[in-house]
Amino acid sequence: MDIGLILRVAGVGILVTVTCQILSKAGRDEQSLLVALTGMVLVLLMLVEQIGNLILAVQTVFGL
Numbered sequence: 001m002d003i004g005l006i007l008r009v010a011g012v013g014i015l016v017t018v019t020c021q022i023l024s025k026a027g028r029d030e031q032s033l034l035v036a037l038t039g040m041v042l043v044l045l046m047l048v049e050q051i052g053n054l055i056l057a058v059q060t061v062f063g064l
Helices: 003-025 029-062
Strands: none
Touching: 003 029
């Protein structure tokens, strides 16, 4: 895992947080929820390869 991935996840988190706050203050709570869900899916898609590597490492350690 490199620092670039951590910075990308943090950047998406900051962007989603600011956008959600702006939308909530404007009374657009539904759009705020959709932005938060989209951000979560985006981060999970970025992390899918790392999660796969983690599962393979656990399988290797325990010999599954």
